[in-house]
Amino acid sequence: MPVVVVESPAKAKTINKYLGSNYTVLASYGHVRDLPPKDGSVDTEHDFDMKWEVGTDSRKHVKAIADALKDDNELILATDPDREGEAISWHLQEALTKRRSIKKDTPVSRVVFNAITKAAVTEAMQNPRQVDMPLVEAYLARRALDYLVGFNLSPVLWRKLPGAKSAGRVQSVCLRLIVEREMDIEAFNPREYWSVKALFETPRGQEFEARLTVLAGNKLDKHDLSNVTQAELAVQAITSRALSVQSVEAKPANRNPSAPFMTSTLQQEASRKFGMGARQTMSAAQRLYEAGYITYMRTDGIDMAPEAVTAAREAIKDRYGADYVPDSPRVYKNKAKNAQEAHECIRPTDMTLDASQLKVSEADQRKLYDLIWKRTLACQMAAARLERTTVDIGSEDRQVALRATGQVVLFDGFMRVYEEGRDDVADEDDKRLPQIMQGEPAKFAKTSLSDQFTKATGEAQVTEGAKVAKEAVLSDNESVLALQHHTQPPPRYTEATLVKRMEELGIGRPSTYASIVTTIQDREYVRKDKNRLIPEEKGRIVTIFLLNFFRQYVGYDFTADLESQLDHVSAGEGDYKELLNKFWRDFSAAIAETSELRISEVLDKLDEALAPQLYPPREDGSDPRICPKCGSGQLHLKTSRTGGFVGCGNYPECRYTRPLNGDADDSGDQVLGEDNGDEISLKKGRFGPYVQRGEVTEENKKPPRASLPRGWSAEDMDLTKALTLLSLPREIGVHPEGGEIKSNFGRFGPYIMHQAPEEAKPVYANLKDPNDVFEIGMNRAVELLAEKRANPRGRGGTAAKPLKELGEHPESGGPVNVMEGRYGPYVKWEKVNATIPKGTEPADVTMELAVGWIAEKAAKKAAPKKKPATKKAPAKKPAAKKTATKKPVAKKPAAKAADSE
Numbered sequence: 001m002p003v004v005v006v007e008s009p010a011k012a013k014t015i016n017k018y019l020g021s022n023y024t025v026l027a028s029y030g031h032v033r034d035l036p037p038k039d040g041s042v043d044t045e046h047d048f049d050m051k052w053e054v055g056t057d058s059r060k061h062v063k064a065i066a067d068a069l070k071d072d073n074e075l076i077l078a079t080d081p082d083r084e085g086e087a088i089s090w091h092l093q094e095a096l097t098k099r100r101s102i103k104k105d106t107p108v109s110r111v112v113f114n115a116i117t118k119a120a121v122t123e124a125m126q127n128p129r130q131v132d133m134p135l136v137e138a139y140l141a142r143r144a145l146d147y148l149v150g151f152n153l154s155p156v157l158w159r160k161l162p163g164a165k166s167a168g169r170v171q172s173v174c175l176r177l178i179v180e181r182e183m184d185i186e187a188f189n190p191r192e193y194w195s196v197k198a199l200f201e202t203p204r205g206q207e208f209e210a211r212l213t214v215l216a217g218n219k220l221d222k223h224d225l226s227n228v229t230q231a232e233l234a235v236q237a238i239t240s241r242a243l244s245v246q247s248v249e250a251k252p253a254n255r256n257p258s259a260p261f262m263t264s265t266l267q268q269e270a271s272r273k274f275g276m277g278a279r280q281t282m283s284a285a286q287r288l289y290e291a292g293y294i295t296y297m298r299t300d301g302i303d304m305a306p307e308a309v310t311a312a313r314e315a316i317k318d319r320y321g322a323d324y325v326p327d328s329p330r331v332y333k334n335k336a337k338n339a340q341e342a343h344e345c346i347r348p349t350d351m352t353l354d355a356s357q358l359k360v361s362e363a364d365q366r367k368l369y370d371l372i373w374k375r376t377l378a379c380q381m382a383a384a385r386l387e388r389t390t391v392d393i394g395s396e397d398r399q400v401a402l403r404a405t406g407q408v409v410l411f412d413g414f415m416r417v418y419e420e421g422r423d424d425v426a427d428e429d430d431k432r433l434p435q436i437m438q439g440e441p442a443k444f445a446k447t448s449l450s451d452q453f454t455k456a457t458g459e460a461q462v463t464e465g466a467k468v469a470k471e472a473v474l475s476d477n478e479s480v481l482a483l484q485h486h487t488q489p490p491p492r493y494t495e496a497t498l499v500k501r502m503e504e505l506g507i508g509r510p511s512t513y514a515s516i517v518t519t520i521q522d523r524e525y526v527r528k529d530k531n532r533l534i535p536e537e538k539g540r541i542v543t544i545f546l547l548n549f550f551r552q553y554v555g556y557d558f559t560a561d562l563e564s565q566l567d568h569v570s571a572g573e574g575d576y577k578e579l580l581n582k583f584w585r586d587f588s589a590a591i592a593e594t595s596e597l598r599i600s601e602v603l604d605k606l607d608e609a610l611a612p613q614l615y616p617p618r619e620d621g622s623d624p625r626i627c628p629k630c631g632s633g634q635l636h637l638k639t640s641r642t643g644g645f646v647g648c649g650n651y652p653e654c655r656y657t658r659p660l661n662g663d664a665d666d667s668g669d670q671v672l673g674e675d676n677g678d679e680i681s682l683k684k685g686r687f688g689p690y691v692q693r694g695e696v697t698e699e700n701k702k703p704p705r706a707s708l709p710r711g712w713s714a715e716d717m718d719l720t721k722a723l724t725l726l727s728l729p730r731e732i733g734v735h736p737e738g739g740e741i742k743s744n745f746g747r748f749g750p751y752i753m754h755q756a757p758e759e760a761k762p763v764y765a766n767l768k769d770p771n772d773v774f775e776i777g778m779n780r781a782v783e784l785l786a787e788k789r790a791n792p793r794g795r796g797g798t799a800a801k802p803l804k805e806l807g808e809h810p811e812s813g814g815p816v817n818v819m820e821g822r823y824g825p826y827v828k829w830e831k832v833n834a835t836i837p838k839g840t841e842p843a844d845v846t847m848e849l850a851v852g853w854i855a856e857k858a859a860k861k862a863a864p865k866k867k868p869a870t871k872k873a874p875a876k877k878p879a880a881k882k883t884a885t886k887k888p889v890a891k892k893p894a895a896k897a898a899d900s901e
Contacts, residue, residue, distance in 0.1 A: 002074040005065055005092060007085070010290040010811060011116060015078070018118045019125075024068050028079065032058040033091045035147050042144045042151075044588070048580045050144060054095055057859050065092070066101035074107045077131070078124070081112035081343060082298050083570065084511055087139035090131050114305075115349045116292040138570030144580055145169055145562070152591050153550065157542060160594075160602045161639055164542050165523045168516075170508045172546055173559045175520050177501060178493055179535045179543040186613060188489035193223040194231035198238060198402055199479040200393065201445040206434035210393055212238065214401035223487075231482035238402070238480050241395040243442040248391050253407075255384040257414040259302045259332040260345035260376050263510030264503045266297070266368075269375070271496030272421030274367055275531055278495045278514035283848040284364040285346070287810075292349060293358065294372055298511045299343040302332045304379075308347055312380040315351040319377075320416060326382045347376040361807045362847045374418040381414035389433050393442045406433035444479040492532040506560035521839075528839070537660045541644035544606050549594045553587065599639075606644075607637040614646055614660065629656035655695070659684070673719035680722050682714060689714040691722040709745050709770045724774065729753075733778045741781050743773045748824075752781050763788055802828075803842045806850055816850050818842045829854050 002023055006012050009027045016025040033052040035041040043049040054062055069075060075096070077089035089110055096102045109128035113120040149169040157164035196212040213220055215234055225231050261269070266285065270276040276284075285297035304312075309329045317325050332345075348369070355370035387408045394401035409415070493501070499513045508516055517533075520526045525539030535543070546554045553559075562583070568574040607614070615624035615635065627633040633650030638657075648656040670682040678694045694703040706725035708714060729744035732752065741754045748766065750773045755762035765788040767773060802817035809816050809829055816829045818836070825842040826835045827850040834853035836845060 001072045002076050003065060003068045003072050004076045004078050005089075006078050007080055007088060008290060010287070013811075014116050014290060014292050015121055018116075018121045023076075024072055026065050026068060027061065028065070028088060028092060029058065029061050031055075031084075031088055031091065032062055032095055035143065037151075039151070042147050044148070044584055048144055048577055048584075050140065052091070052094070062092075062095055062099070066096060066099050069096070069101045069106065073103070073105065075102065075109075076125075076128070077108070077110045078113070080298070081114055081296055082511060083135050083139050083142075083509075084298075085112070086110075086132050086135040087143075090133075090136045090139075093131060114344050115295040116290065117349045120349075134572040135570050137576040138566050141566055141569055141576035141579055145583060148580075148584060148587065149553070152587070153553075156591060156594055157545070160597065160599055161538075161541055161545055161644075164538060164545075165525075167542070167546065168519070169553075169562075170512065170559065171516050171519050172542070172554050173507055173556065174498070174502060174516050175525050175535070175539055176543050176547070176554050177498065178520070178526055178533050179540050181490060181493055182535050182540070183613065185489040185492065190486040190488070191223065192226060193485050193487070194225035194228070194234075194482055195222075195485060196225070196231060196234045196238065196480065196482050198481075199445040199447060200404075200442050202434055202436055203440060204434070207445045207447060208391075208404050208406075208433050208436070209431075210391070210402035210404035212400070213403045214394070215399070217399050225482075228482075228484070231484075235480050235482050237400050239444075241397070241400055243393050243395055243400070243402070245436055245438050245440050245442055246392045246394045246401070248389065248436055248438045250387050250389045252410075253386045253388050255386060255413070255415070257330070257378045257381060257383070257418070258375065258420045260304055260347055260379045261372060262299050262302055262345055263297065264300070264499050264513060266346055266372070267499050267513060268496035269371060269421055270368060271494055271531070273371065274364075276364065276368075277528075278499060278517045280364065280846070280849070281368065282514045283852065284362070284368045284846075287360070287362070287365055287848055288369055288372075291360070293353070293360075293369060294349060295344055295347050297346050299346060300510045301343045302345045304332075304345050304347060304376075308344075308351070309380060311351040312347075312377055316377055316381055318352075320381075323411075324381050324413065324416065326380070330380055332379070345376075346372055348373050351377065361810070364846045364848060378414040378418035381417065382411075384409060384413035384415045385411040391433065391436050404433060404436075406431045408432055446479070448478040492534060494531050494533065495528075498533060505556050506563055507556065509563070537644050540660055541606065541639065544609055545602065548605055548609055549597075549602075550590055553590070603637050603639065610637060610660070627654060627656050630654035670717075672717065672722050675719070675723055680719055680726070682717050682722065684714075689717075691717065691725055693726055707745070709750065709773075711770055728773070730773060732776065732781050735782065735785070741778070741785070743767070743776060743781075745770070745773060752776065752784060754781075754785050763792075804845060806845070806847045809854075810847065810851065816847060816854070818845050818850070827853055832858050 004015065004019065004023050004025045005028055006015055006025065007028055007030055009029070012025045012027045016023070019025060033054050035050060036053040041051050043051070065075075075093075077092060079085035079088045079092075093102065093108055102108060108130075110131050111124040111128050113124040146169050150166060153167040154165075157167055198210055198212070199207055200210060201207045212234055215224075215237060225234060259265075263282075267278045267281050270281040271278075282297065285294065288294045289297050313325050313329065351373075354373055355366050358366055358369055360366055360369075387410055389406050389408070391404040392401060393404070491497075495517050498517060502508050502513065502516075520539070521528060521533075523539075524536055525542060526533050526535055528534075543554070565574060565579055566576075569576045569579065614637065618624050625635045627635055627648040627650065630648060630650055630653070633648040633654050633656070635646050636649050638645055638647040644660050646658050646660065648654040672680045672682055672691070674680065675693070681692050683690055683692055688707060690705050690707045692703055692705045694700060704726055706722075706728060708717070708725070712721075729742040732741040732743055735741050735754050735756065738757045739755050741752060743750070743752045745751075746764075750767040750770050751764050752767060753762045753764045763785055765784040767776065767784075803820055803825060804818035806816040806818065806827075808814065814830050816827060819826055819828050819833075820842075821833075824835065826833050827845065828834075829850070832854050834850070834857040836842065836853070840849070
C-alpha cells in the first residue's frame with residue numbers, strides 16, 4: 001500500500017477520499033527542513049554547501065511518514081505543483097533517506113495535480129515522474145540568497161541603525177517602492193488649473209453635459225486654463241456666442257473580457273472589490289483549493305486546460321444562451337518568463353457550480369469563489385458591443401468648441417457576468433447621451449449646473465472666483481460652470497497596486513507576494529491606514545541607509561535581473577552555484593566595507609542624503625538647520641529604538657526633537673498653558689501623544705506625564721483636559737472596609753484599584769468607559785470591586801458572550817468564537833485560546849484566520865513536551881556549555897535575519 005505525502009491535513013483528507021483504502025495519505029505540514037538560524041548554514045568557503053535541519057514541529061510528521069514506510073515500501077510525493085512544492089518533495093526524500101527509511105529497493109515517485117478532483121488525482125497517479133532537480137536548484141539558490149542577504153545585512157542594520165529589525169533580498173526592494181512613493185508625495189507641488197463645463201438641452205428637452213475643448217481657435221490641453229481670470233474669459237467666450245451642433249459621430253466598439261486570474265491579479269481584484277489583503281486572499285484561496293473547488297492558487301500562468309475551456313463554454317450556453325458564446329475559444333497569451341513555472345490559471349474545477357451551491361461557511365471563501373467563477377466564465381464569453389458617440393458643439397467663428405461623449409451598450413456580452421475593478425477614477429465619458437441631431441442649435445439648459453454639481457460631489461467646490469465669473473458674464477442662466485482643480489500627487493500604494501507594481505518590475509514571484517507585503521508590516525516598517533501603505537520612520541531610515549550603502553542590492557533592475565537568472569536555473573539553463581558565487585563576491589565586499597563605518601559616519605551620510613526633505617528652505621530665509629527652540633543648536637539626524645528623528649545638537653541642554661516627516665518650523669510640542677508656574681505641553685511620543693508638566697532637565701529627568709486615553713484626540717486637548725489627566729490617579733473615596741479607592745489609566749485601559757488593610761496586594765477592576773475614570777462614584781466602585789473579589793479570574797457565574805461566533809471548526813468540529821479578554825480579543829476553540837494579532841479588528845476575523853492562529857497556538861502548547869529529551873545527557877556537559885556560549889550570539893539575528901525574500 002503506497003504512502004502518499006501531501007502538504008496539509010485538509011488536502012490529505014480530500015485526496016484520501018479519492019484514492020480509497022489502497023493508499024496511506026499523510027501530511028508533511030509544509031516544509032520539513034530549513035537552514036538553522038546560525039552562522040555557517042550556507043558555507044561560502046565550501047561551494048555554498050547548505051546545512052539543513054528538520055524543524056522541531058516537523059520531526060513528528062517525518063517520523064509518522066518513516067513509520068508508515070516500514071509497512072508500505074513505496075513513497076509517492078504529491079506536494080504542490082510549484083517550486084516550493086518541488087522543494088518540499090526533495091527535502092522529504094533527503095530527510096527520509098538520511099533516516100534510512102528509504103532503502104535501495106524503495107520506489108520513490110513524484111506526482112503533481114493542478115486541482116484536487118478525482119479526475120486530476122487519478123490522472124496524476126498514472127503519470128508519475130522523478131523530482132525536478134532544476135526546479136529544486138532554483139529553490140536552493142533563492143533560499144541561499146535570502147539567507148546570505150538576511151543573515152549578513154540584518155546585523156549591519158542592528159549595529160548602525162538602532163531599532164532596525166531586518167533586511168531581505170526582495171523585502172527591502174518592496175519597502176523602497178513604498179518609501180520612494182511617499183517622498184514623491186511630500187515633494188509634490190500642486191498646480192492649479194480650471195475646467196469649464198456647460199449644460200445643454202435638446203429641442204426635446206433632454207439635457208446633456210459638454211466640456212470646453214477649443215478656445216480662441218486653439219485646442220485646450222488639460223492645464224491650459226491656469227487661473228480664475230482665464231476661466232472667466234473662457235466662460236464669457238462660451239456664453240457670448242451662438243452655438244450649434246457641428247457634428248455627431250457614432251462609432252461601434254467592442255470590449256473584450258480580462259484574462260482569467262493568476263495569483264497577482266486575484267490579489268489585486270480581491271483588494272479592489274472586497275478590501276481583502278494579500279494574505280487574507282491567499283488564505284481563502286488555499287481553503288478553496290484544498291476543498292477541491294478551485295485549481296492551484298499560486299501561479300503566474302493564464303492558460304486554461306482545453307477541457308476547462310469546453311466546460312466553460314457549455315456552462316455559458318446553458319446559463320446565458322448561445323449568443324454569449326464566441327465562435328471560437330478565447331486564448332490568452334502567457335506572460336510568465338519561465339514556462340516551467342507557468343501553470344494553469346486559477347479557475348473553478350466545476351464550471352457549473354456557482355457560489356450559492358458551495359458547501360463553505362466562510363464569507364471570504366464564498367466571495368472569492370464567486371469572483372473566480374465569474375471571471376473564468378467571463379473570459380470565455382462574447383465581447384460586449386458598444387456604440388461610442390462624440391458630439392462636437394461650436395460657434396460659427398470656430399473660436400469656441402465643446403465636446404460631449406457617451407456610450408450605449410448594444411450587447412452586454414461578458415459584462416452581464418463580470419467587469420474588472422479599477423484602481424483609478426472611472427471615466428466620465430461612459431455616460432449615455434440623448435438623441436442629438438447635427439445642425440440643430442445648442443441651447444443652454446435652464447437647470448443650474450452649479451447646484452447640480454454641488455449636490456453630486458463634495459470633493460471639488462465652485463470657488464469664489466468661479467462664482468464671480470458666472471455673475472459677471474452669465475446674465476440670467478447658470479448653465480456654464482468653471483471649476484478649479486489642483487493636480488494631485490501620486491496615490492499611496494494599496495496591497496493590490498503594490499503587488500501590481502512588483503509584478504511589472506519583475507520583482508518577487510506569485511508564491512512570495514503575500515508574505516513580503518505582510519513581513520514589512522510585521523517589522524513595523526510600514527503601516528496600513530484605510531487600505532493604503534504608509535512608511536514608518538524606521539522604514540524610511542532603513543531604505544535611505546540601503547540606498548546609500550547597498551544601492552545595487554535594492555535596485556529594481558538588479559533584483560529583476562536576479563529573478564530572471566533564477567528562472568534560467570529552474571529551466572535547466574544555468575548553474576545555481578555560479579550564480580551564488582558571483583553574487584557573494586560583490587556582496588561580501590560591500591558588507592565588509594560598511595561594517596567598518598562608525599555610527600556617526602553613517603548618520604552624517606544619511607543626514608546629507610535626506611537634507612532636502614529634512615531641512616527645506618524657511619519662509620523667512622533663515623538657516624533651516626538652526627534649532628527653532630534654542631536658536632543656536634544645529635539640527636541633526638538621530639536614531640533611536642523606534643526609528644529616526646531630527647534633534648538639536650545642543651542636547652541635553654536643548655531637548656528639541658521632531659519626526660522625520662514633521663514641519664521644519666514646528667517644534668513638535670504644543671504649549672497648552674501654565675499651572676503653578678509649570679508649562680503644560682502636549683507632546684508626541686513613541687506610544688502616541690501625551691501631556692507633560694514642566695520640561696526635562698538634569699535635576700528633573702522624569703517630569704509628570706500622562707498618555708491620552710483611547711478616544712481622546714490630540715486636536716481637542718486643552719489646558720483643563722491636560723490638568724485632569726495629570727491629576728490622576730483620582731481618589732474616589734475611602735472603602736467601607738478601609739483603604740483608598742483610586743481610578744486611573746493603565747496598560748490595559750481604565751481601571752479602579754483598592755487594597756484592604758488585610759490584603760497583600762491591591763485588587764484591580766477594569767472599567768469599560770474611559771470617562772468612568774473621572775466620573776465613577778463610590779457605590780458603583782465598591783460594587784465592581786466586590787464582583788472582582790468574588791470572581792477574581794472572571795470565571796463562574798454567567799458565561800462570557802462571544803464578540804463574534806465563527807461557526808464549527810472546519811477540520812475538527814467544535815465552535816470557534818471571538819472573545820474579549822483581559823489582554824485584548826482572542827479566538828477560542830475548545831481549550832485553545834489564541835491571541836488576535838495587533839492591527840486586526842475582532843469584526844474582521846474570519847474562520848481561516850482563526851484556524852491558522854489556533855493551529856499555531858496548539859503547536860506551541862505541544863512543543864514543551866519535548867523538553868525532557870534535552871535533559872537526558874548530563875555526561876555531555878562540556879559540549880553543552882560550548883553550544884550554550886555560542887547560541888545567544890547566533891540566535892539573536894536568526895528570527896529576523898532569515899526572512900524569506
